[in-house]
Amino acid sequence: MSNKKSWRAVDDYIVASLFEPDPVLDSVLAANHDQGLPAIDVSPAQGKLLSLLVRMQGAKKILEVGTLGGYSTIWMARGLPSDGRIVTLELDPHHARVARSNFDRAGVSDRVELRVGPALQSLAALDAENAGPFDVIFIDADKPNNPNYLSWAMRLSRPGTVIVCDNVIRDGAVLDEDGRDANVEGARAAFSFIGGDKRLDGTAIQTVGAKGYDGFAIAIVD
Structure with missing residues (x-):
């Protein structure tokens, strides 16, 4: 079995072993696909x-910086207490419309505030x-802006805030100091x-x- 096939099979095993069937989240991913959103959600x-x-x-x-169709938003919203709230930022109006429908589908709309527009403007x-x-x-948005998003994250945090930045390994290309890929440069900027x-x-x-070879950075504000 090739590495990628093995990685996907192990992910399937993790889900089958540890998760209850979740037709709501399955329908969210199906809606994203049907509406033409790129399949770049978290696994x-x-x-x-x-x-x-x-x-x-x-x-x-x-x-959350980068909503897409709201799949990761729903996962995080489910972890909140009843009085918790998540603010999620999305540039694309079509993605935002799909996400709002998904929030209704998942029953988390009362915990989610979706702001549409350039994330740097929304953060300001x-x-x-x-x-x-x-x-x-x-x-989890456009990677070249990682340092700008992290800078705003620091302004909007407190001691103890946890910051997670996705897609920072880029199939190992993060090692390429002389690359010209803006996404890789954004990953290196996060580091x-x-x-x-x-x-x-x-x-x-x-x-x-299932998402291939990548990774995330996680930090706590002291």
Whole structure:
């Protein structure tokens, strides 16, 4: 069995062994596909990890940069208490419409605030509104803006805030110092930001599975 086939098979085994059947989340992914959204959502195992991180943190306020169809948003919203709230930012109006329908489908609309527009503008607005601090911040949007998103995350955080930045390994291409791929450069910029900010204590984890070879960085604000 090839590596990729094995990774996917193990992911399927994880889900079959540890998760209850979830027709709602299955329908969310089906709706995303039917509406032409790119299949770049987190995997079920990664989504469950996000939900567990929210619960471990005892989070009541979450910020997500990059909604897509709302799959990861729903996972995190499910980890919130009844009075918790997640603010999620999406650039594309079509993606936002699909996401709102998915939030209704999953029964989490009362916990989700979706803001449509360029994320940097939305982040500035949240800061101006004193909307922070957030307990968990998940960054999964256009990779070249990683350092800008992380900078805003610091403004919207508190000591103890957990920040997760997705897609930072890029099939190992993060090692390429001389590459011209903007997504790889964005991944490297995330490492430079987290490693260079003394207020952050972080690490990164390489992952394999249904989404291929990638990984995420995770840090806590001191």
